[in-house]
Amino acid sequence: MFRYIVRRLLQGVLTFFGATLIVFALMFAGGGDPIQALAGEKPVTPQQRAALTEQFHLNAGFFQRYLYFLKDLFTGNLTTYTGRSVFDSIGDALVLTGKIALIALLFAMIVGVSFGIIAALRRGGVFDNTTLVLTLVVIGIPSIVLAPLAQYLFAIKWKIFPVIYTPDQPWTSLILPGLVLGSLSLATAMRLTRASFGDNLRADYVRTATSKGLKQGRVIGVHVLRNSLIPIVTFLGVELGNLMGGAIITESVFNVPGVGFKLYKAIGLDDGPTVVSIVSLLVVIYIVANLIVDVLYAVLDPRIRYE
Known part of the structure; x- marks a missing residue:
């Protein structure tokens, strides 16, 4: 059972990176202007655009931006285009959505x-x-x-x-x-x-x-x-x-103001870090939930054994 769980976790790591790469590629291929989307109808000065472009690496290539994203994600420095920590924003939303999902599941x-x-x-x-x-x-x-x-x-x-x-x-x-x-x-x-x-x-x-x-x-x-x-x-x-x-x-x-609401809002603002972070969180939830289900199989049916 232990070897099976370890193998599933390793598969989950590959799934995590694959899913984040695909979603990041979709956001990158969208070709939107997150700086203008954030400003709305207000004009953005060249100095402001240059500073935000440098801060969020918007002038870098696809794989370079993806590596920057992974670095900020694993070091806890990932921020939205508004400057707020992604983890603080998602953390508050996750609590609310978790409560709704718990009520719905029960x-x-x-x-x-x-x-x-x-x-x-x-x-x-x-x-x-x-x-x-x-x-x-x-x-x-x-x-x-x-x-x-x-x-x-x-x-x-x-x-x-x-x-x-x-x-x-x-x-x-x-x-x-x-x-x-x-x-x-x-x-x-x-x-x-x-x-x-x-x-x-x-x-x-x-x-x-x-x-x-x-x-x-x-x-x-x-x-x-x-x-x-x-x-x-x-x-x-x-x-x-x-x-x-x-x-x-x-x-x-x-x-x-839960995860779904945050995701919808982030897509409208072309806020790639928030969108990919929320999807990454959902991927982790899927992986853990499926692992728990597989373990419960052996509990419910003694004939099922994982070698």
Whole structure:
């Protein structure tokens, strides 16, 4: 297991450098003018342009600028074009997006898995058919429609949650964005749990365990559930990275200054250091999440061993 983890971490290092190089190349190929984008409609004097060009190495070649980026990244000296530390900017945003992603993941994991199990046990019943229709409706609604709709119903009309994010209510005002962000994951997790749980209910080992006199609660709660969790854990592990990076629309609607909001703003300003740093962070989250998922495989199924 230790050798497998080390090998995966080494693969993760290559993935990290490959992803950052590709994103940096895309930003470099865009050919935008970050200095003018930062100034907006205000004129930039030749002296200011020359100073900023020298400071951020904008006149250097592609690989030279990439090496400067890596140097500043690993030494902690990476700054945005506004002069603020990238790590300070991303750190504040990461906390907010992490809270939203945690709410969304718990919502999808608890409600989605529970409803999926009930639907599998009552296959073809009213609950199964109702959840099927609801999940298809939720999956079919894009976030750009679902977020304002939820904001209108639960915040403006019924006044259950705050309308937008406010620092005075750091958790309460993040619940609704988290539920909106996790709704698509909830629908997928529910259908995936229903399919996996239903397949295992018809497996031979379930009939064998039942014929030996084991109680139905133990058969379902221990044997069937454990064997059904592998595809669900895979989905939730990958979905964690999707939740962290896919919050642009949700954070914009609810005015949450998270990672998605920062990424959208940085792209508009051609702020390459911030864009590549955020993508690098998301790559690390993906790598760690997938490694944890692979380790959990061996915990859930003793037959899986990594040599």
